[in-house]
Amino acid sequence: xxxxxxxxxxxxxxxxxxxxxxxxxxxxxxxxxxxxxxxxxxxxxxxxxxxxxxxxxxxxxxxxxxxxxxxxxxxxxxxxxxxxxxxxxxxxxxxxxxxxxxxxxxxxxxxxxxxxxxxxxxxxxxxxxxxxxxxxxxxxxxxxx
Amino acid sequence: xxxxxxxxxxxxxxxxxxxxxxxxxxxxxxxxxxxxxxxxxxxxxxxxxxxxxxxxxxxxxxxxxxxxxxxxxxxxxxxxxxxxxxxxxxxxxxxxxxxxxxxxxxxxxxxxxxxxxxxxxxxxxxxxxxxxxxxxxxxxxxxxxxxxxxxxxxxxxxxxxxxxxxxxxxxxxxxxxxxxxxxxxxxxxxxxxxxxxxxxxxxxxxxxxxxxxxxxxxxxxxxxxxxxxxxxxxxxxxxxxxxxxxxxxxxxxxxxxxxxxxxxxxxxxxxxxxxxxxxxxxxxxxxxxxxxxxxxxxxxxxxxxxxxxxxxxxxxxxxxxxxxxxxxxxxxxxxxxxxxxxxxxxxxxxxxxxxxxxxxxxxxxxxxxxxxxxxxxxxxxxxxxxxxxxxxxxxxxxxxxxxxxxxxxxxxxxxxxxxxxxxxxxxxxxxxxxxxxxxxxxxxxxxxxxxxxxxxxxxxxxxxxxxxxxxxxxxxxxxxxxxxxxxxxxxxxxxxxxxxxxxxxxxxxxxxxxxxxxxxxxxxxxxxxxxxxxxxxxxxxxxxxxxxxxx
Ligand code: HEM
Ligand code: SF4
Numbered sequence: 001x002x003x004x005x006x007x008x009x010x011x012x013x014x015x016x017x018x019x020x021x022x023x024x025x026x027x028x029x030x031x032x033x034x035x036x037x038x039x040x041x042x043x044x045x046x047x048x049x050x051x052x053x054x055x056x057x058x059x060x061x062x063x064x065x066x067x068x069x070x071x072x073x074x075x076x077x078x079x080x081x082x083x084x085x086x087x088x089x090x091x092x093x094x095x096x097x098x099x100x101x102x103x104x105x106x107x108x109x110x111x112x113x114x115x116x117x118x119x120x121x122x123x124x125x126x127x128x129x130x131x132x133x134x135x136x137x138x139x140x141x142x143x144x145x
Numbered sequence: 146x147x148x149x150x151x152x153x154x155x156x157x158x159x160x161x162x163x164x165x166x167x168x169x170x171x172x173x174x175x176x177x178x179x180x181x182x183x184x185x186x187x188x189x190x191x192x193x194x195x196x197x198x199x200x201x202x203x204x205x206x207x208x209x210x211x212x213x214x215x216x217x218x219x220x221x222x223x224x225x226x227x228x229x230x231x232x233x234x235x236x237x238x239x240x241x242x243x244x245x246x247x248x249x250x251x252x253x254x255x256x257x258x259x260x261x262x263x264x265x266x267x268x269x270x271x272x273x274x275x276x277x278x279x280x281x282x283x284x285x286x287x288x289x290x291x292x293x294x295x296x297x298x299x300x301x302x303x304x305x306x307x308x309x310x311x312x313x314x315x316x317x318x319x320x321x322x323x324x325x326x327x328x329x330x331x332x333x334x335x336x337x338x339x340x341x342x343x344x345x346x347x348x349x350x351x352x353x354x355x356x357x358x359x360x361x362x363x364x365x366x367x368x369x370x371x372x373x374x375x376x377x378x379x380x381x382x383x384x385x386x387x388x389x390x391x392x393x394x395x396x397x398x399x400x401x402x403x404x405x406x407x408x409x410x411x412x413x414x415x416x417x418x419x420x421x422x423x424x425x426x427x428x429x430x431x432x433x434x435x436x437x438x439x440x441x442x443x444x445x446x447x448x449x450x451x452x453x454x455x456x457x458x459x460x461x462x463x464x465x466x467x468x469x470x471x472x473x474x475x476x477x478x479x480x481x482x483x484x485x486x487x488x489x490x491x492x493x494x495x496x497x498x499x500x501x502x503x504x505x506x507x508x509x510x511x512x513x514x515x516x517x518x519x520x521x522x523x524x525x526x527x528x529x530x531x532x533x534x535x536x537x538x539x540x541x542x543x544x545x546x547x548x549x550x551x552x553x554x555x556x557x558x559x560x561x562x563x564x565x566x567x568x569x570x571x572x573x574x575x576x577x578x579x580x581x582x583x584x585x586x587x588x589x590x591x592x593x594x595x596x597x598x599x600x601x602x603x604x605x606x607x608x609x610x611x612x613x614x615x616x617x618x619x620x621x622x623x624x625x626x627x628x629x630x631x632x633x634x635x636x637x638x639x640x641x642x643x644x645x646x647x648x649x650x651x652x653x654x655x656x657x658x659x660x661x662x663x664x665x666x667x668x669x670x671x672x673x674x675x676x677x678x679x680x681x682x683x684x685x686x687x688x689x690x691x692x693x694x695x696x
Binding site: 038039041062063064065066068069070072076090092095096097099112115118119122123124126127128130131137138141142143145 | 150152153155156159162163167170175180183184266296297299301302303304305307380383384388418422423424426427429433
């Protein structure tokens with residue numbers, strides 16, 4: 001499994017607890033870390049959010065964007081632990097992942113740091129409220145909200 | 146027209162900078178073609194048979210004279226002197242060099258234009274009624290809602306890697322001029338019984354290999370929940386749309402497989418949740434956008450009289466202009482489907498939707514001088530000057546004649562929609578353009594007698610040329626390595642949307658032209674009263690056509 005290359009959790013280290021598959025999670029009452037694959041329903045975790053310290057959402061192919069929704073669903077439900085995106089992740093996905101609530105990124109192939117930095121700073125403002133990224137959308141700025 | 150503020154401009158400028166960086170990395174080789182592909186696609190850049198193709202967004206088909214002029218200049222500077230207007234109200238350039246694209250995008254950004262999300266598996270440019278704001282038959286101008294959706298859908302971080310492309314259309318008239326129900330989401334702005342304005346959502350329409358007419362999913366979404374409801378529709382699709390087979394990945398398949406009731410239930414569940422999150426822009430934002438679409442300063446008290454003593458002008462007025470909501474004004478349609486008569490009497494048809502850089506600039510100038518600086522692109526690959534004084538029509542017509550833009554054939558059999566087909570497209574089974582030209586040349590002299598007949602041609606099952614929705618549709622297929630054409634009858638994209646049916650075995654290129662001609666003869670022989678081709682077909686059914694064509 002790939003290492004976390006980017007962590008946006010102030011003063012913390014990446015969670016190292018062993019992960020279990022979502023299918024095994026319900027039975028394994030000791031597990032605190034879980035992996036969600038693209039076809040799996042993140043909502044199955046909602047009753048258990050308080051015992052989780054890590055949710056890893058996999059992107060086996062960068063073209064499969066289901067993980068973006070999984071991340072927002074977890075954050076919208078109040079999950080505050082580490083939310084890790086792993087897999088086939090290119091530099092150009094970074095800011096979008098971050099906006100959907102991911103705060104740890106573990107790409108299969110480590111990314112160029114300078115390019116990553118540029119990519120994360122690409123968007124001066126944003127059009128949508130994803131809520132989970134804490135950013136004010138342009139419409140809120142326009143109307144002093 | 147909507148004008149960018151510094152926020153909008155900064156977003157587009159950021160995109161140009163980002164794409165310049167991506168292109169540099171691709172040319173240097175640090176970015177693989179595999180990784181570059183989805184990035185360039187989200188900037189409208191396709192790799193085609195001979196070159197790169199760049200598709201530029203014309204949001205809801207509306208543009209200013211300066212924007213149109215820029216499109217003409219780009220055609221001359223970076224392409225081979227022409228551009229191609231598409232069925233999604235955009236423009237596409239067929240001969241683009243990769244290394245030029247960042248500069249083209251920068252030129253576009255200088256006139257508040259872009260190529261953002263014009264291809265790729267994301268929410269595409271939003272289309273709308275080309276007569277919006279000008280026609281008397283609409284409830285309200287639909288474009289402010291389209292602009293609100295444009296901003297919401299631009300770089301939406303959750304929906305940039307959808308199962309498949311996603312097309313949204315907004316109209317506000319029962320006369321559907323935009324094929325609304327053939328979109329992934331079709332929105333009609335409506336009034337409810339309490340007299341409030343809201344949106345009816347039709348979800349799961351589309352063409353391609355399995356065409357569907359979108360069913361009504363919600364009859365009334367209040368205006369202050371438009372974005373929230375759209376987000377719910379998209380989230381359900383992003384999570385459950387099929388990823389295993391790209392031919393089954395459109396939302397139409399999800400809605401069909403789940404059933405509209407189950408899809409609606411899931412959307413409602415998501416909607417209820419999203420309503421708690423405050424993701425909706427305030428109504429004040431909609432009001433801000435609306436101010437840009439206020440009526441231009443029409444002159445009051447103008448006469449509707451026209452001198453129609455020039456027969457060519459009279460024919461053009463009859464076919465190519467439409468009623469404007471303001472007395473003394475007209476909506477002008479500029480046909481990009483010319484059929485010239487040569488010195489020897491033979492005909493020569495142009496390429497549907499093509500215009501030269503010079504012609505594009507002529508249209509830009511006309512808009513500036515005679516149409517409050519506004520133009521529209523139509524899904525039928527023509528151009529509209531939305532607000533022309535009737536007193537100026539003759540002058541406008543003369544200038545169009547001089548630029549070879551005055552073909553008086555709107556919605557006639559020679560006003561053909563055709564996809565790029567095998568002349569440009571890597572997916573094509575057959576050529577579309579030459580077939581369109583041959584049909585137009587054969588039928589030109591009969592066009593007036595036949596009247597309204599919408600003919601649409603696709604070069605393969607992907608249906609870019611809307612063949613399912615043609616009164617006559619033509620589909621190019623591959624038959625044992627030879628180009629072959631199937632004939633469909635009875636499709637329609639209007640308010641009474643229907644899908645065409647295949648008549649019988651396919652034809653070669655000459656055969657299909659003959660079959661179309663026979664179909665029109667059956668119509669003329671059976672027509673009752675004011676019936677259009679489509680009406681006669683619907684009344685007498687397929688058999689008389691089949692017998693005449695194959696008998
Ligand atoms: C030249 C390169 C082009 C390629 C490779 C291409 C590719 C495709 C493909 C694969 C589809 C089917 C998508 C699906 O069913 O999921 C499609 C549909 C479509 N394309 Fe294109 N296209 C091209 C050009 C155009 C042009 C020039 C236009 C406009 C004139 C256009 C407009 C459309 C429309 C309206 C559809 C049907 C949308 C629907 O299924 O709802 N395309 N295209
Ligand atoms: S219908 Fe087929 S041939 Fe025509 S442009 Fe679309 S993909 Fe190409």
